[in-house]
């Protein structure tokens with residue numbers, strides 16, 4: 001597997017240095033300041049920052065790099081836990097995709113029409129999704145979205 005790992009590292013490195021032109025497929029790297037405004041909508045259920053707690057949604061500190069469904073003490077849907085067990089680890093791009101339609105996203109990840117997320121909110125605008133994901137990255141130890 002040595003070769004495989006090296007190969008992955010090359011892909012990861014080229015993703016990091018990918019010019020902005022490529023970023024467009026997911027709405028760009030996102031603007032964290034604009035994302036702070038978008039996050040107001042998430043605040044109905046989520047907290048982030050110092051003293052953040054689980055509410056009706058899990059706290060979102062350090063969500064980048066976190067395995068899906070693993071914020072301590074939060075009661076996730078079965079599907080979210082299964083997605084984490086299947087290897088889903090959040091990065092900014094995946095968060096942006098997830099919040100477009102959480103249940104549809106989990107259906108795809110789990111390849112099951114029965115999958116369903118507890119998160120009912122859908123972020124409709126592509127720019128909002130990228131921006132709020134960039135905002136969340138500022139509360140995570142992994143500032144650069146990892147692939």
Ligand code: HEC
Nearest residue numbers: 042045056057058068069071076077080117118119121123
């Ligand atoms: C109506 C409440 C609600 C709103 C509004 C909401 N969420 Fe959620 N969110 C949830 C719930 C509940 C979960 C857990 C989902 C599950 O278990 O299937 C969740 C899960 C998540 C996760 C996965 C976290 C983890 O620990 O695996 C992310 C990321 C997330 N939400 C981001 C957002 C963002 C960004 C917004 C705003 C654009 C948002 N959410 C708006 C309720 C909400």
